[in-house]
Amino acid sequence: MINDRKDLSAVARRNDHSREELKELILDAAWDIVAVNGSESLTARGIGKKIGYVPGTIYNIFPSMEVLHLHLNARTMDMLFEKLEKTACKKNGTFEEKLFQLASSYIRFSEQYQPFWMTLFTTDIQECKKNHSWYEEKIERIFEPLNTILKQYLRGKDARQIEADSYILWSSVHGLVYLWVTGKASYLEAGQGQRRSGKKALETAIRLLISTYVAGISARKITV
Amino acid sequence: MINDRKDLSAVARRNDHSREELKELILDAAWDIVAVNGSESLTARGIGKKIGYVPGTIYNIFPSMEVLHLHLNARTMDMLFEKLEKTACKKNGTFEEKLFQLASSYIRFSEQYQPFWMTLFTTDIQECKKNHSWYEEKIERIFEPLNTILKQYLRGKDARQIEADSYILWSSVHGLVYLWVTGKASYLEAGQGQRRSGKKALETAIRLLISTYVAGISARKITV
DNA sequence: AATAATATTGAACAATGTTCAAAATAATAA
């Protein structure tokens, strides 16, 4: 009967799992809960129940639920980065087409992993800035795939200029996607009149954004 | 001693305030609390204490704290709209300069009313879609000032095209501002190297965005 | 003056994050 998790009278120091295993267990359970029931239903008690531990145990691994959220976000960002990089590496298509495919990947990701993706932006990052520099590095990485594409197609241009453009372009696409996902862009929804509606409208808008911005890169007068 | 709010034994049906007055009282108090202590510290009990009522009273006026948030957001959007409209109506400056001034107003607003502005994007809008169509109208209004400027300077172009461009441009600016305010844009912060840092960097980026997009409007090949 | 309507309360409920002393077990030393 020793180390049997079903035996609730056997208390303390079960040591079924190392700290690292426990961390994975907790994050896996948390991920499941958010995937099934949304991010508002992620609680310490819920995680505990799911892995056969008590809420307090979670605080042995994470100092607070907020930090746990940061680690969930880390997983989300890793997945997003992988997806973007895969898309950026494909060898076919024109410049604009590649840019659109990257944006398209971002759209799909925001749909497919909506609650996780939303949490990226609702988690307060202030505490994170103090102790978790790895977090900011993961953020920066998200901008890289676009930067790579721009470098490839704008050879010869100033590196700083390219960096600025990729940052601006990415933030712009993000702005459109964000307002779309959160439903704060009625422009993209109203099916009335000659407007397209929903995702199609978003894709059209993003195509136009990319087309216009790329044309502007050659035509504009000022630089960074 | 009748109707004296200090007399706590005088209970029920004080009728010091009409429902409408109470609504204003509650929202005023809520606004103060958020302004001083941030939006996380906005609680039904806190509001009640501040106006000399009990938490339950708030539920006579608002069906839930979430709806109260929507009404706070309404105030925020009204103020933002006023500010943007004022800026858009000024008669001086070139096209690009006017666009930048509008964006600049948005930046200032997001700084000055940060917690209120943030709440606009953290409040879940789903419930609102059911019963509060006035809310979506307030959102739509935010896009109008930019639309007005574009119409003014792009006379002769297709109205639908202009609407699309103003929507895209506004969302793009918003994307940049949002990532800046929430601290998720390390590009705008790293003071290292030759990058500008902080607000100056944001302004530079937005200037470049506007410049590039406007140049692109004339140079691009596809339209909506 | 009696009755109906209603604004307001106070107390409760369930759920949350979080803390921490106590307990049980593993690791180590004697």
Next chain:
DNA sequence: TTATTATTTTGAACATTGTTCAATATTATT
């Protein structure tokens, strides 16, 4: 082997939160 130390895990508690609702005191009406 036995005793001691160190560590993991618990369970119970605390403070807050949103929210509900019967009871009550006041106003309005008949």
